Amino acid sequence: MIEVPETFARSTIEREGATGAAWLTEVPAIVDELMRRWACTRDGEVVHGGVGVIVPVRRPDRSPAVMKVSFPHPGNVREPDAFEAWHGRGAVLLYARDDERFAMLLERVHTSTLAEVEDGDEVVSVAGRLNRRLAVPAPHDLPRLREQTGAWEEQLCTDAGEFSDALSRRAVDAAVATVREVGREQPDLLVHGDLHGGNILRAERDPWLAVDPKGYVGDPAYDGGTLLKSRALAILAADDPRKAVHRVLDVFAEAAEVDRERVRRWAQFHAVQAAFWGRRHGFRRARGGPLLDLLTEFADSLAELLVERV
Numbered sequence: 001m002i003e004v005p006e007t008f009a010r011s012t013i014e015r016e017g018a019t020g021a022a023w024l025t026e027v028p029a030i031v032d033e034l035m036r037r038w039a040c041t042r043d044g045e046v047v048h049g050g051v052g053v054i055v056p057v058r059r060p061d062r063s064p065a066v067m068k069v070s071f072p073h074p075g076n077v078r079e080p081d082a083f084e085a086w087h088g089r090g091a092v093l094l095y096a097r098d099d100e101r102f103a104m105l106l107e108r109v110h111t112s113t114l115a116e117v118e119d120g121d122e123v124v125s126v127a128g129r130l131n132r133r134l135a136v137p138a139p140h141d142l143p144r145l146r147e148q149t150g151a152w153e154e155q156l157c158t159d160a161g162e163f164s165d166a167l168s169r170r171a172v173d174a175a176v177a178t179v180r181e182v183g184r185e186q187p188d189l190l191v192h193g194d195l196h197g198g199n200i201l202r203a204e205r206d207p208w209l210a211v212d213p214k215g216y217v218g219d220p221a222y223d224g225g226t227l228l229k230s231r232a233l234a235i236l237a238a239d240d241p242r243k244a245v246h247r248v249l250d251v252f253a254e255a256a257e258v259d260r261e262r263v264r265r266w267a268q269f270h271a272v273q274a275a276f277w278g279r280r281h282g283f284r285r286a287r288g289g290p291l292l293d294l295l296t297e298f299a300d301s302l303a304e305l306l307v308e309r310v
Ligand SMILES: Nc1ncnc2c1ncn2[C@@H]1O[C@H](COP(=O)(O)OP(=O)(O)O)[C@@H](O)[C@H]1O
Pocket: 047, 048, 049, 050, 051, 052, 053, 054, 066, 068, 092, 106, 107, 108, 109, 110, 111, 112, 113, 198, 199, 201, 211, 212
């Protein structure tokens, strides 16, 4: 039986409480059962992300794979559908799935991620090129970003009322305008939904492949915003943050072949959401204390910096 990594167990219980603790006790048996059903053998140390354990295995033909078992959460439901639609284009292949157990058997690639690459331009252009490959016609039954716009706008208004000192009026207004204008008009393309360096892994058949998609339907520029937000630390640590943000937008828009203005506006919206989310819930990396204050401050700065055309 596998042993669930201690850090993963701790963060799951912290986030999900008793439900998380109960699920953790089931994980080793789930892995065992699926190993038998999919005729796999163990092949290395268990690793984990924020929501799932990753067990390296070999398939009956000896090809390397990983089994991913995620915490049963609505946000993790669409992941196998996205992998299926890509058929390995820009992302790892899906070999088998058990939706009831939130489990998948995936093509194994390297565990090192694009987030470990130092050259910022390289990170952004790799992510941009990948974003273009991932923008395939979407399966019809995946959730549309367009359909979330009403809820987003409502939440922005609630947050702005509750945390009225957090952001300038124009930063909040800009985010609302993005939801109304950019959000309402989106193509039916498959969107990864959580594109950042940590979800892009080093591979052999392609230099980089994506993992961990949310699986949305909508505007490929949406994930340019996700990527840019993940670069917040590097952008704000630069001598000239305005120039740095400019550069990320240029490089991403060119590599992804998407509209630069749409990337900027989605990024500004993501930053505003993060600024409020941090105040309400904290972040995975910090639930409180000085690190949370710092991260929230970063989100605030990015939200203000991106208000205007840069
Ligand atoms: N197909 C894979 N091949 C090799 N390693 C993987 C694979 N999928 C995930 N991993 C490893 O597990 C980590 C977490 O995976 P991820 O799918 O992002 O989980 P989470 O949804 O919990 O964030 C990755 O950063 C990587 O190190």
